[in-house]
Amino acid sequence: MNNKSNLKLTIIIPTYNSELTIERCIKSLLVQEEPAQLIFVDDGSVDRTVDIIKKHCNNNVTLITTSHVGPSKARNIGLKNVITRWVTFVDSDDYVDPDYTKALLRVLHKGVSLSMCEQHGKNSVSKVYKTNEEFIEDLVTDKINSSVWGKVFDMQIIRNQKIHFKNDIFLGEDTLFCITYALSCHGTFLLTGLSKYFYTDSRNSLSSLFSIKNDDVVRSFNVIKAYEQILSLVSKVKFNNIIKLVKLKLIVLTLNCYRKALLNDYRGKEKSICQKILMDNLTFIIMNGSIRLKLKVLLALFLPWLICYFDNIRYKAIKLG
Template identity: 30%
Template sequence: MDKISIVVAVYNAEKTLKKCVDSLIGQTLKNTEIILVNDCSKDNSSSICKQYESEYSNVIAIDNPYNVGVSATRNNGIEKAKGDYICFVDSDDYVEPDYLEQLLNNFKKYNTVPICGFIYHDEVNHCKPVKYSWSGGEEKVSLGDAFKLNAELYLTALWNKLFDMQIIEKFNVRFDENLSMGEDLRFSVEYFEKSDTEFVYAFSAHLYHYTKLSENTLMSDFARGNAEDGIKSLKMIYDLAVKYNSDAELEYNKAVKNLKDNYIYFLVRDKKYSWKQQLKKIRGFSEKYTLLTFFVDKLKAVREKFV
């Protein structure tokens, strides 16, 4: 009987962790192992993980010896995984009872990575089912089209997918621990390259509940300049997409522009940077990716709105 490993990277998640783990324990598919990897949380997360491990035989709790970040934390989870398949769930999210069962059934039916629908929850718990843009309820999607629709999280997210552990182990597919943004996308793209598949299977069943990260977390990422990591990841997916889609260059440029716009937005919203500091960051970033005049004009427009 096929076994699924679920890796949950945990950091300061005491408020959401129980709901997350309870939803995994309550799966209709029972042959699972839940690997909780705590990355030196400063709250009660470690104790919660150990409590679940003591109560459930399929829960494994791991404490990193020091804080290593989400990529290395997930890699530690992969090293412990014994399943035939693997998925990744964020510790502030939760899933429907048939999340794993539907993912596994579709993987085996179509012999490729399945991508399920999800429900988006914002900071005040407003929620909405996210509708993908295909006409029917399910569809085979070429990797080229998946790249064009990347804004819908076809490739960017991990939590709406199931991966084959044989591919991951055979080709040593791991998270890039040097990236602080775009690491999920890099993992997915590397997996697709190694598995030599030309399509994914997308279905609209809303099985995953995604909780938006707080803006403070996002701002800290962009303010540290991690948008450059995002662009590196976009370049990797572009290189893959050109095999299947002649419009890949256009889509890549659109994605980079969107990332640059977000970089400016979060930089301005982060109050710790002065105008001169913001301008310096923009100048350094823009020299690599676009004309400086465009960035300065954009920065002024955003500052007028929020400052």
């Protein structure tokens, strides 16, 4: 067993009803070639998740229990308990290679603010980002994953700049955190080119546009809130090219949310806010959007019954297929 003071890295693992996957996750973290401090933050699980974690608790494995505070606040609680220089995150559905921590830590020499790897199954090349602008551009264009997993962050920067997850954002919070962190850095960012993280897609991602649940409109709107904050951040530092990219992504997210509202005959405030965002940015869309995006926005705003008709056909096809 390693002494806490000798460890360089803490891994924060938020959990909620993860009994089917948590054992695999824990075992992958306990066999790391470069040991790490593990902090599990359980957010009110009603299954066996907590019992499974307790079996592994020791000097280097900590369990903190909360009651339905949400993933962002759970991660913030974890951050407050970190005593190492470096921190990363692992989702309870996922697991990692035995040399995951070693691969990420060994490149953290002087002047490096962040190291990262990709998930298994995704092609990756090594790359050095010498500016935060270059790194953020690849984040918002999905050239690299925008999740906090697979990345090692400097706790000195997080503490000094008071960086945290926004408690009211539960979708898109990872991207917002990464960009907030990047804007606070003056060092380089290293993409190792290694695939060390096993990502399990069990997060109800199927056919996200064509959900018929009204709460999915609210969830989609939450991502819009995240990207509005991201747009505000990059606008302050005048990254003009990134401002355009973020704005276009915000338009796409807003359009998708608005289409969900139309498809569901949803009448909440989110629908009218999305409509206003699209109307207010119509000139920008016409000047900068692709032909496909322009057509979809114009149909949604001025012929909503028609785009709803086509979306309904596609939804039924997905449901049958």
